Amino acid sequence: MSFLTEIGLNHFLVVSALMFTLGMMIVVMRRNAVAVLMGIELLLNSAALNFVAFSRYVSHDLNGHLAAIFIIVVAAAEATIILAIILNIFSHNHSVNVDEADLLSQ
Amino acid sequence: MLAATKQLDTKAFAEFVSGVGDSVAGFWPEIVLGITLCAVLLYDLVLSRERSKNTAYMAFGGTLLSLALVFMLPSEPRSLFSGMLALDSFSTFFKAVILIGTLVTVALTQLDKENIGARLGEYYGILLAAVLGMMLMASSTNMIMIYLAVELASLSSYVIVAHRRQSRIGSEASLKYAIYGSVASALMLYGISLLFGMTGSLSVMGLADLGIRMATDVGFGIAVGLVLAGLAYKMAAFPMHFWVPDVYQGAPTAVTAFLSVASKTAAFAILLRFMASLDPGSATGIKMADGGLFLDWTSILAVAAAVTMTLGNLAALFQTNIKRMLGYSSIAHAGYILMGVAALEVSDYAGFKAVAFYLLVYLFTNLGAFAVVIVVSNQVKSEEIEAYKGLGTRMWLPALLLTIFLFSLIGMPPTAGFTGKFLLFRAAIDKGLYWLAIMGGINTAVSVYYYMRILKFMYLEDSAEKTPYPAPCLLGKVLTVGLALPVLLLFFLGAAAGWTKNLSLLG
Numbered sequence: 001m002s003f004l005t006e007i008g009l010n011h012f013l014v015v016s017a018l019m020f021t022l023g024m025m026i027v028v029m030r031r032n033a034v035a036v037l038m039g040i041e042l043l044l045n046s047a048a049l050n051f052v053a054f055s056r057y058v059s060h061d062l063n064g065h066l067a068a069i070f071i072i073v074v075a076a077a078e079a080t081i082i083l084a085i086i087l088n089i090f091s092h093n094h095s096v097n098v099d100e101a102d103l104l105s106q
Numbered sequence: 107m108l109a110a111t112k113q114l115d116t117k118a119f120a121e122f123v124s125g126v127g128d129s130v131a132g133f134w135p136e137i138v139l140g141i142t143l144c145a146v147l148l149y150d151l152v153l154s155r156e157r158s159k160n161t162a163y164m165a166f167g168g169t170l171l172s173l174a175l176v177f178m179l180p181s182e183p184r185s186l187f188s189g190m191l192a193l194d195s196f197s198t199f200f201k202a203v204i205l206i207g208t209l210v211t212v213a214l215t216q217l218d219k220e221n222i223g224a225r226l227g228e229y230y231g232i233l234l235a236a237v238l239g240m241m242l243m244a245s246s247t248n249m250i251m252i253y254l255a256v257e258l259a260s261l262s263s264y265v266i267v268a269h270r271r272q273s274r275i276g277s278e279a280s281l282k283y284a285i286y287g288s289v290a291s292a293l294m295l296y297g298i299s300l301l302f303g304m305t306g307s308l309s310v311m312g313l314a315d316l317g318i319r320m321a322t323d324v325g326f327g328i329a330v331g332l333v334l335a336g337l338a339y340k341m342a343a344f345p346m347h348f349w350v351p352d353v354y355q356g357a358p359t360a361v362t363a364f365l366s367v368a369s370k371t372a373a374f375a376i377l378l379r380f381m382a383s384l385d386p387g388s389a390t391g392i393k394m395a396d397g398g399l400f401l402d403w404t405s406i407l408a409v410a411a412a413v414t415m416t417l418g419n420l421a422a423l424f425q426t427n428i429k430r431m432l433g434y435s436s437i438a439h440a441g442y443i444l445m446g447v448a449a450l451e452v453s454d455y456a457g458f459k460a461v462a463f464y465l466l467v468y469l470f471t472n473l474g475a476f477a478v479v480i481v482v483s484n485q486v487k488s489e490e491i492e493a494y495k496g497l498g499t500r501m502w503l504p505a506l507l508l509t510i511f512l513f514s515l516i517g518m519p520p521t522a523g524f525t526g527k528f529l530l531f532r533a534a535i536d537k538g539l540y541w542l543a544i545m546g547g548i549n550t551a552v553s554v555y556y557y558m559r560i561l562k563f564m565y566l567e568d569s570a571e572k573t574p575y576p577a578p579c580l581l582g583k584v585l586t587v588g589l590a591l592p593v594l595l596l597f598f599l600g601a602a603a604g605w606t607k608n609l610s611l612l613g
Contacts, residue, residue: 013303020296027289036285043292050299059306067250067308071295074257081261082284085268089281092274098285101278 012053019046033086033096037079044075122188129186132179132193135172135201136241142168143234150227159216165230166212169237173205189309190248192379197245199462200375203469204244207368208237210473210589214360217581218480222269222358229269233364236262240372249298249308252376256294256340259372260287263365267357279356286349287339294336300329310383330384330403337380340373342366343440344414351421354433359483362429363476366436367469374443374465378458381407381450407448408542415441415549422556428479428491431556432472435515438553439468445546446530449537456536460529467514467526467596474589475511478504481582485575494560496569504578505564507586512557514593517550522596 019042026039048068055064090096130137145168146161176198183194191197211233215222222229239258246252264287268280298308304326305312339346354362381403418437425431443464450457479489481504486493498505514523527550534543577583 023292027285033281033285037288040285040288040292043289044295047292047295047299050296051302054299054303054306058303063250063308064302067299067302070250070254074254074261077261078257078288081264082288085264085277085280085284088268088271088277092277098281101281103275103278 009053009057012049012057016046016049016053019043019049031097031099033089033098034083036098037082037086040082041075041079044071044078047071125188129191132184132186133191135175135179135205136238138168138172138175139234139238139241142172143231143238146227146234147231150225150231161227161230162212162216165234166209168234169205169208169212173202173209176201176205185247186245189311190251191242191245192247193245196379196458196462197375200244200371200465201241203371203466204237204240204368207364207371207469207473208233210477210585211360211364211368213581213585214363214473214477214480215358217477217484217579217585218358218360220484221480222360223272225269229266232262232265236266236364237368240368243372244375246376247310247379249301249310252310253291253295253298256291256336256376259369260291260340263287263361263369266361267353267365269361270358273356275356276358279353282349283353283357286346290336290339290346292336293332297329297332297334297336300325301333304329310379313380313383333380334377337373337377338410340369341377341440341444342370342437343444344410344417344437347414347417347437347440350437351425351430351433354436355427355430355489359429359476359480359489362433363473366432366472366476370436370440370443371465371469374447374461377447378450378461381447382458404448404450404537404539407444408539411441411444411448412542412545413441414438414444415546417441419549419552419556422553425556426491427489428494428560429489431491432475432479435553435556436472438549439472439515441549442527442530442546443468445534445539445542448542449530449533449539457533460526460533463529464526467522467593470589470592470596471511471514471521471523474586474593475508475515477582477586477589478508478511481578481586482508484578484582491560491563494563495567496564496572498565499572499574500569501575501578503583504586507590508564509561510590510593512560516554516557520594520597522593525597 023039023042023046026042027036030036030039048071051064051067051071053064055061055067086096089101093100142164146164149164150161179193179198181195181198183192185191186193212230215226215229215233219226236259239255239260239262242251242255243259246255264280264284267283268277270276301313302308304323335346338344339349342350354366357365384403415438418434418439418441422431422434422438425434443461446457446461446464448457449460482494482497482501483489485501486497510521514521517523517527527546531543531546534540534546578586
C-alpha cells in the first residue's frame, strides 16, 4: 500500500491526466462558450501541473516552475481575449451558445 | 542546497550579462518591431484616433526597417539568449518571408480600409504583435519559447480576426478561431510537458537522443503527436483544418491574406525545426529493439499530407464564396507543403529547400490573389464567385492578374507555382514516396477544376451589365502588379532557388 503513504511523480501525473480528460470532455460536450473556456483553463492547468511535477522529480531545477508561471500568465491573457470575444458575440446573438453561432457553416 | 545557489556567483553572472549583450546583436529585427508596435499603440492612444494613415506609415516603416536588419544579420549560426533562440540562415529566411508578408498586409489593409472600419491604429499594433510572435516562432529552440511564441501569434490573430466588431460573421469567425485555437495550443502544451518529463530539459536539441533512447515508448509517440496536432492547427493541416473556411470567410480580407501566408509559414518553420531535431541523423522514425519501425514519422506525415490535400481540394470544388474557396485551397496547399516535410532528409536538406521555396512562392501568389479579391470587392461589393461574371472585359487588369495568380496556385508554367510544386514532387520521389507524389498529381488535376471555374466566369460568361468598372486606385494597381511580378520572375530566375540552397539549421 506504499502508493497511499508516499506521494510520488505518478500521483501528480494521474491527477494531471484526469484534469486533461475532464477539460477535453468539457470542451467537447458543453455548449456554453464560457463553460468551454473553463475547460480550456483545465487543459492548460493540467500541463502546468505536469511541468511542476517533472521539475520536482525529474529535472531538479527551476525550468518547470518557470514554465508553470508562464502558463498562468498566458492563460490569463487567453481568458481575457476569449471573454471579450464571447461578450461581442453575445451582443449579436443574445446567447453564448456555441451551436447558435452557425451563420458561416451553412 | 538552496543556500548555496542563493549566493550569487559573480563570475557566472558577468558571463551571463555579456552573453545577453552579444545576443542582442542578433535580435535587432525583433527589437525594432517591438518598439514600432509600442509606438503605434501609443500614437493611436495619445495623439490621434482619426489619422489612421500615419499609423499605417509607422507600421510599414518599422516593418521595412526590421526587414533590412534581417538581411544584415550575421550568417554564422549561433544560439541566442542561452539557448532560447537560434540565429541561423533557416530562421533568417523565414523571418524575411514573414516580414515581406507583413509589408503587403499593411498595404492591403489600407486598400481594404472601408471594410475593416475604424480603430486602425489598434489594428496595426496588434498585427505587429502577431508578426513578432511569428518571427520568434521561426527561431525558437526552447519548447517553452515555442509555446509562448505560438500563443503571442495566436492571441493577436484572434483579436485582429475580431476587429470588425459590428459584423456578425466576423465575431462568429473569431469565436471559432479562438476556441479551437486555444484547445490546439493546450494540446501542444501538454505534449511539451510530457517531452520535458522525458528529457528533463526544454531544449529542442535534447530531443535528438530521446528519439533513440525512448525508441519503444508509447508515451513518446503521444507527446510528439500532441505537439504536431497543435502545429497542424496553425498550418491548417488535417486533422486540425476545420476552422479554416469559416475564419477565412468571416475575417477582413487583409487579415485572411495575412493568416493564410504568415501564420502558415511560421508554423512550418517550427515543424521543420522540430522534425529535424527529432530525427537522429539518417534514419527517420523510431526504431524498435528488433529493428522494426514502431512509429514512422515519415509515413505519418505522408498520410497527413495526402488526407489534407484531398480534403481541401474536394471541399473547394463546391464553394460559392471566393474567400471560402481560397480557404479550402489553403488547406490543400498545406497538404502539398507537408509532402515536402515528409520527404525531409536532414543530410541533404532537399525537403527543406523545397518547402522553403514553396512557402516563398505561396506568399506572393496567395497575397496576390487576395489583393485582387479586395480590388474587385471594392468595386463589385461582393465576394461571391458569381459576381466575377464578365469581369474579363469589365475590369481587364485585375482579371488578368487573377489569372496569373490562379495559374500559380494550380502550378502551371510559366509561373513560380510550377517550380515550387516541381521541387516538392521531386523531393517526395527522391525519398521513394511514389504513392504520395501520385496523390499530389491527382489532387492537382482536381484543383484545376475549381480554379478554372473562376476563369470561366471571368472570360466566358457575360454579365447583364457591360460597362467597364472604373480602374482600381493607384495602391491597388501597384500592389497587384507588384505581387504578380515575383510570381512570374521566380519561375525564370534560378537564383531564387539558389537563395534557399544554403539554408542551414543550428544544432
